[in-house]
Amino acid sequence: MSDPVRIRRALLSVSDKTGLVDFARALHDHGVELLSTGGTAAALRDAALPVRDVSEVTGFPEMMDGRVKTLHPNVHGGLLALRDNAEHRAAMEAHGIGAIDLLVVNLYPFEATVARGADYATCIENIDIGGPAMIRAAAKNHAFVAVVTDIEDYAPLLAEIAAKGGTTLAFRQRLALTAYARTAAYDTAVSTWLARALDEAAPRYRAFAGKLAQTLRYGENPHQRAAFYRDGSSRPGVATARQWQGKELSYNNINDTDAAFELVAEFSGSGPACAIIKHANPCGVGQGGTLREAYLRAWNCDRTSAFGGIVALNRVLDAETAEEIVRIFTEVVIAPGATEAAKAVFAAKKNLRLLTTEALPDPKTAVLSFRQVAGGFLVQGSDVDGVTREGLKVVTRRAPSAGELDDLFFAWKVAKHVKSNAIVYVKDGATVGIGAGQMSRVDSTMIAARKAGEMGQILDLPETPARGCVAASDAFFPFPDGIEVLASVGATAVIQPGGSMNDPAVIEAADRLGLAMVFTGQRHFRH
Secondary structure (H helix, E strand, C coil), X not given: CCCCECCCEEEEECCCCCCHHHHHXXXXXXXXXXXXXXXXXXXXXXXXXXXXXXXXXXXXCCECCCCECCCCHHHHHHHHCCCCCHHHHHHHHHHCCCCCCEEEECXXXXXXXXXXXXXXXXHHHCCCCHHHHXXXXXXXXXXXXXXXXXXXXXXXXXXXXXXXXXECHHHHHHHHHHHHHHHHXXXXXXXXXXXXXXXXXXXXXXXXXXXEEEEECCXXXXXXXXXXXXXXXXXXXXXXXXXXXXXXXXXXHHHHHHHHHHHHHHHCCCXXXXXXXXXXXXXXXXXXXXXXXXXXXXXXXXXXXXXXXXXXXXXXXXXXXXXXXXXXXXXXXXXXXECHHHHHHHCCCCCCEEEECCCCCCCCCCCEEEEEECCEEEEEECCCCCCCCCCCEECCCCCCXXXXXXXXXXXXXXXXXXXXXXXXXXCCCEEEEEECCCCCHHHHHHHHHHXXXXXXXXXXXXXXXXXXXXXEECCCCCCCHHHHHHHHHCCCEEXXXXXXXXXXXXXXXXXXXXXXXXXXXCCCCCC
């Protein structure tokens, strides 16, 4: 084996033809013979480049609507033969197999076909067979063969050839790594789509894949290495957003921004809304007649925690709202869009990141989530809320008023996005206290009350903002003590899943204290 390996013969068969002609012309200028198939060959001929059809090499025409064209020993032998093995060389000579030193394949656009909502038969026809087979063959034989599966590697390959006259083993190893990861991701996309098409919630094997979007400075802590990958889905959010200004997002920024945007999307069908997130928990959520009002109402829930937080908006960011946001230090702002005037306001804050997405994610669309554990990982569907007003069960003597019911639904939507145990106080379309992530539900109840009291002092109010609020609990109250705390704070109505053995005692406490209570029959644990 010589290193670097000179490229004398290349096989190009690509679906995405971006940059193809310039790349192929550069190979030709380096004396590389070009082999190709179908549309790729036609594109090269149209550019007046000399190209030989793979069908000439195999002695067989493309057949079965292109399903069979490269699955032949003359192709795979050229990719897999060990150049330093005498028996392999003898077999190549005996059967007229020429060596292929470079393979360039970027696969049928299966992921894009699924993303645009194509029917089952169309998706099937966009599953590449010959491409992955060739990629795996070339990658296995990276001691001698270079394999390119991404147009991003065109320029590095040409630079390698120009500098060294061929490809080094280290370079081919990196290409092989990318190649195997690409075929793995491709197969993952196919198996995930098929599981969804068959409504198979627990297939025997489950895989996840993504393409590197960004190497991060560090993970949750500075000593942890980290990176951000996109999964290729079209769900609007931090992975699809355009960043207009500010330094690169960190691991924690990305995680918190995702949490904020998913929460504010719960209010896509209502008026202007804002969610402020800190450490993946909301510290304030508000609705208003304007986006500025919604932001201020969210901020007034917990001004202390909002400092250095993530702001998510469900409407196009305007200048008036932007001017309020820049009054305090904010890490990231994400919205469906932003006016030029709003961008101009943010331009003075160089470290503030502004992201726009063009749309909001649909909270009713189920997606898979997974979490690693020692020796494996857990997979589940997303927490799609199926609670409706008609489906609520009033369990107390007093039913909630229309205003209370509006706030109960608001609180319930927020509670879905608060780490368990979660208690959320809401008054007039805005959170006034949030208790998150406690081992005891009573503790969450008391923390939410304390935060409401602190904000009452900051705002110089005559009483706690929680007086006259409603409350949501992400899971049932196991004992009456939580209800008693809610009543002492000033809550007038409660929404909770129900289902505790002590429901009768909890309901009795609510009746005794004059609270209205409704059961949803669905909980929102978030760990």
